Amino acid sequence: MPELSRFYGIVIRMYFGDHNPPHFHAYYGGAKAVFDIQSIDIIDGNIPTRAAKLVEEWARLHRVELEAAWKQAVALQQPDRIDPLP
Numbered sequence: 001m002p003e004l005s006r007f008y009g010i011v012i013r014m015y016f017g018d019h020n021p022p023h024f025h026a027y028y029g030g031a032k033a034v035f036d037i038q039s040i041d042i043i044d045g046n047i048p049t050r051a052a053k054l055v056e057e058w059a060r061l062h063r064v065e066l067e068a069a070w071k072q073a074v075a076l077q078q079p080d081r082i083d084p085l086p
Contacts, residue, residue, distance in 0.1 A: 001025070004069055007058065007084030010051055014073040022070040026055045035059060037066045058085050 004024065005012040011027040022037040026047060033045035033052065040059045042052065059066060062082050069079035 002073065002079050003081075004066075004079060005058070005062075005082045005084050008051075008054055010047075010055060012055070012058070012082070014069060014079060016073050016076050018073060022067065024059075024066060024070075026051070037063065037070060054085060061085075 001013045001015050003011060003013050009028060013025045013027070015025070021043070023034050023043060024037065026033050026035060028047045028051040031045070031047040031051075033042045033047040033055070035041065035055060036043050037059070040056050040063075047055070065080070065082045069082065072079040
């Protein structure tokens, strides 16, 4: 599973050839959540509130890049890395 970004102890990944809706996986410590790219809502799992808010902020800043990464991952291509939060 390609790693797209890493910031503040949070790791963002996507699976190759994954299912709809377009989404990404966020890992923080031992917790995991799946975020919908369009709504930036958690659609599965749970991570601490502070980490979730950081992921939401990052995803809003990089939505276009996330959509492009999704298309690459679904096509079994290595998605581009996305800058972390500053």
